[in-house]
Amino acid sequence: MSKPITDLIHHPYSPPEHFEAPQPGVFKASTVFFADVAAMRARDWKTKAGYTYGLHGTPTTFMLEERLAALEGGSECLLAPSGLAAVSLVSLALLKTGDELLLPDNVYGPNKALASGELANFGITHRLYDPMNPRDLAAKLSDKTRLVWIEAAGSVTMEFPDVPALARICREHGVVSALDNTWGAGLAFRPFDLEGEGEGVDVSVQALTKYPSGGGDVLMGSVITNDPALHLKIKLTHMRLGIGVGVDDVQAVMRSLPSMVLRYRAHDASARVLARWLAQRDEIAQVLHPALEGSPGHDNWRELCGADGLAAGLFSVVFDERYGTEQVDRFCDALELFRLGYSWGGPISLVVPYDIGLMRDPKVAPWPYKGTLVRFSVGLEAVEDLQADLEQGLSAL
Template identity: 60%
Template sequence: MTSSHSDTAQGAARDLITQLVHHPYTPPAGFVSPQPPVHKGSSVLFPNVAAMRERRWLDKSSYTYGLHGTPTTYQLEERLCALEGGLQCLLVPSGLSALTTVSLALLNAGDQVLLPDNAYGPNKDFTEIELKRLGIDHALYDPMNLADLQAKITPATKLVWLEAPGSVSMEFPDLIAMVQLCRARGVTTVLDNTWGAGLAFRPFDLLADGGSLGADITAHALTKYPSGGGDVLMGSIITRDAGLHMRIKLTHMRLGIGIGANDAELLLRSLPSVGLRYRAHDVAARALAQWLGQQPAVVQVLHPALEGAPGHAHWQALCGAANEGQGAAAGLFSVVIDPQHSQTAVDRFCDSLQLFKLGYSWGGPISLVVPYEIERMRSQPHTQLKAGTVVRFAIGLEQVQDLRADLAQALTKAFG
């Protein structure tokens, strides 16, 4: 009784604000709801010095500091592993951050990295400028020519970037053959899996035999389909090899990379519907791509799920069995506008669209359009593409008939 009375008296003597800061109430355990709780915190409190010294965060068995993980981020990481078929996941503030963190973790001065010529532009810029400053060499390969990749792998090659399909021009490479080649040469592969999103194909199980062949690493812009709202910037780095994961994780830690708890909350809320949304985007995009292919102003449709598109056979082999044989693809495609129409006319077409908004990124509810100068984005001849101006469409969740009507009126205004 004496000790309890003394503690009570001491508490009563404390200032009101101190009592608020150190309020002892803890809610009862056992509250369960459909959405996991959001844990926020930079400081993590320890019961004693021994616990502070013994806790480890590298194996996710406990918590030491908010930057190294919370129950919320651990849950998101595990769910993303389930989505892509990986075993370890790191969260970063953007898709581009996922790309750059992988390269910084795995490459040293004197190493070489290979990228497809149709790689995501900011990744090429990072490689050509920032990595070059660090003494890291690079080369660009033709993603539709396996022999070109094979010829450019040297003893200095430590990392090969893969994209399926390529950025903007949408060529779908022979991903299986590329991974087989790199594995035979002992080169680590990293796949930008933003388009596939873990849904079009299994990046760590390309042969669908349980995992005998797959990419070593995936980098994923969660900004797109996992988010689905156009309001979150986040990326992930997923692996199946513990040693490879730890190399990247330590670099991730030293760079001080972290994400916000509220962003993790939004991703956890969106993930259960990602399959439904991905399928809806896919169905609408194919319908609109096929319709645009019939319009006089369009000389080529670049959608890997459509016959005649660059790499369609490779898409069919990898993605064609999904959805009861209908295959799976993202809601993203490009068209080539007949070169008889000027850039001014193409710009007028894009400006005339009402439901399609001008904007980068994709995977959200609003359809987007961007015209591109593809010649400025490529260093090698793009023989798979016909001459003309490339326009990329990201299909949202609007009704197909409304989007088709919008396209029709803009085509008339711009091209007659």
């Protein structure tokens, strides 16, 4: 080739194969080359047998998908740009005009907003059920119900439902069950084997933003299934919507995965120390932590996760009703190590006050507490320092 720029772009050097290191290589691509036209026409983007285009996967994204599927006990995985994008993908793939969706009353707020907004605009209806009462779910299933979302634990109020019972009801009625498994992260319990081989939920969604990433700096979600036909149905929508993830972010999650169980256990251990300590304070009316006796759904958590099981690093408290919203806000503002911010699973502890009255439907599942609720995400700081921070914050009440 006579022109240097052409030689630069089409340089024939290729590095030798079989390079191995602790971290896998990062492959970025929109365009993927084919050896010839026959290979181009023969390639099927719906499988991992080869590569067709960056949106359909590279060695880097395939590797993360396979590891996440193995983590949760599933067989197929799709990546999305955020946890909410993963939730939206499932609903958009499985619902059409005239269908009905059932959501738990303690559902992740943006999931409910999706149902009230875009899904309603498409002619898809939704109803709320009491997640702590499987009979309520069974009673509300109709011949139009196509999808039921389950959360364990509730993302703000932390009730832990009887997940096997909810999944069983859906299975018996031929309705797809989808679990937001961000809290459990594939570590607290196996979502596809709740009562035995193949007797679990149909779909498990995670916000990889949380524990799999662990750094508070990546947005990503996953959709995992154990049914090839169901996976293909979601994958087709995934393709038609043009959903993709940045490979640098994929590499960041890959790098964090080996330490996830260590971090999860550390978050869990510190959260239990702080939750038990706050339960002894007279400023606190109720601690909402699945692993603590007296917390809603504790027996369900114990049955599913085991008496010595894992329980993440997230919990909420309800302040005694003598403390108003302004006082509780003052407590949150006074905290120094707990930063005000959404999300969880990162190294820095977070705190958020919530108005449960704006989030729950009293006709579905009446909220039994009157005080203001505050949710804590416990990071990786020394638990003694976090407890001291809470103590000085309580003095601001």
